[in-house]
Amino acid sequence: MTAARTTDQADMLRQLAGSAKKRRSGEPRPERRTGSRVISVTGGKDDAGKSTVAINLAEALADRGERVLVVDADRGQGDLCMRFGILPTCSLNQVLSNEHSLEELVVDLGGGVQLLPAGTVVQQYQSLSPSERLGLFQAMERLEERFDFVLIDAGAGIPANVTGFASAAREVMLVMTPEPISITDAYTMVKTLSGRYGALKFRFLVNRCRDAEEGAALFRKLSAITGKFLEVSLEYAGCILHDELLVESGKRRGTLSRLFPDATVTQHFQTLAQQLTTEGPAGAVAAPLDPPAARRKEWRNHELSS
Numbered sequence: 001m002t003a004a005r006t007t008d009q010a011d012m013l014r015q016l017a018g019s020a021k022k023r024r025s026g027e028p029r030p031e032r033r034t035g036s037r038v039i040s041v042t043g044g045k046d047d048a049g050k051s052t053v054a055i056n057l058a059e060a061l062a063d064r065g066e067r068v069l070v071v072d073a074d075r076g077q078g079d080l081c082m083r084f085g086i087l088p089t090c091s092l093n094q095v096l097s098n099e100h101s102l103e104e105l106v107v108d109l110g111g112g113v114q115l116l117p118a119g120t121v122v123q124q125y126q127s128l129s130p131s132e133r134l135g136l137f138q139a140m141e142r143l144e145e146r147f148d149f150v151l152i153d154a155g156a157g158i159p160a161n162v163t164g165f166a167s168a169a170r171e172v173m174l175v176m177t178p179e180p181i182s183i184t185d186a187y188t189m190v191k192t193l194s195g196r197y198g199a200l201k202f203r204f205l206v207n208r209c210r211d212a213e214e215g216a217a218l219f220r221k222l223s224a225i226t227g228k229f230l231e232v233s234l235e236y237a238g239c240i241l242h243d244e245l246l247v248e249s250g251k252r253r254g255t256l257s258r259l260f261p262d263a264t265v266t267q268h269f270q271t272l273a274q275q276l277t278t279e280g281p282a283g284a285v286a287a288p289l290d291p292p293a294a295r296r297k298e299w300r301n302h303e304l305s306s
């Protein structure tokens with residue numbers, strides 16, 4: 001790598017870190033944690049609202065002063081790239097062949113949120129060699145260190161490339177909708193992820209609810225079943241009501257907090273962000289003594305087990 005190119009990348013990283021740190025509210029910055037929290041936003045079926053949750057939660061976290069990276073790991077070009085009309089500037093192959101760095105794929109969405117369009121990574125994941133996977137995860141580790149939260153929009157279901165990405169996080173947010181089949185979907189996801197990748201902490205978010213009781217009832221049913229058959233830690237993250245403003249913000253290629261800052265549904269995402277920042281990792285996981293080392297181990301586990 002030439003000196004000029006190294007400088008370019010360093011400048012880019014400084015810009016990334018700088019723009020992500022810019023605050024939009026006047027609130028004092030929350031106490032800085034060491035190490036980033038990687039949360040996979042996934043679910044049992046398409047259209048549950050995973051991308052909607054990932055992007056609006058990201059912005060609510062950024063509003064609280066957190067530096068947030070959203071990894072669009074959905075299949076193909078990914079939902080979020082399409083949603084924001086973004087075409088990645090380079091391909092995964094160019095990253096793997098060191099023509100471009102992973103950082104160069106990152107796009108600034110504004111409002112303190114950065115997006116890594118990694119849909120092609122998921123598409124090609126199974127065909128990567130072990131050394132390519134390792135190189136990719138090392139690049140991910142370097143990238144994630146610059147953020148407080150990394151939200152992976154991980155796609156739906158249990159194909160290995162989807163669950164592989166979901167398992168790269170210690171925390172999993174399962175987005176479900178209030179349909180009876182959701183219980184089966186959620187149970188299958190929890191069982192598969194915990195069976196394949198070991199101890200993960202699960203948060204359960206019910207999207208498109210009629211009211212709060214509907215979401216809580218679904219969670220009670222799921223906990224009763226998982227409690228009987230699985231040894232997992234499951235937490236209720238609450239619910240997001242069905243609200244046409246979410247459809248509207250999608251159509252306008254924006255986010256709730258920018259387009260409808262005072263709406264009730266925007267406040268729901270703010271509450272979710274507040275919970276995440278104040279309560280710590282799901283299941284009250286003790287903070288690792290050496291978070292960067294622990295994170296490295298997680299990406300390696302992910303690489304070995306996928």
Ligand SMILES: Nc1ncnc2c1ncn2[C@@H]1O[C@H](COP(=O)(O)OP(=O)(O)OP(=O)(O)O)[C@@H](O)[C@H]1O
Binds near residue numbers: 046053074207
């Ligand atoms: N709470 C909600 N109220 C109303 N509409 C919603 C809500 N959540 C999501 N939607 C809408 O549902 C559609 C699907 O949402 P989204 O793309 O986020 O789902 P997804 O789970 O990421 O889908 P896929 O599995 O295809 O990637 C979008 O049009 C979105 O605007």
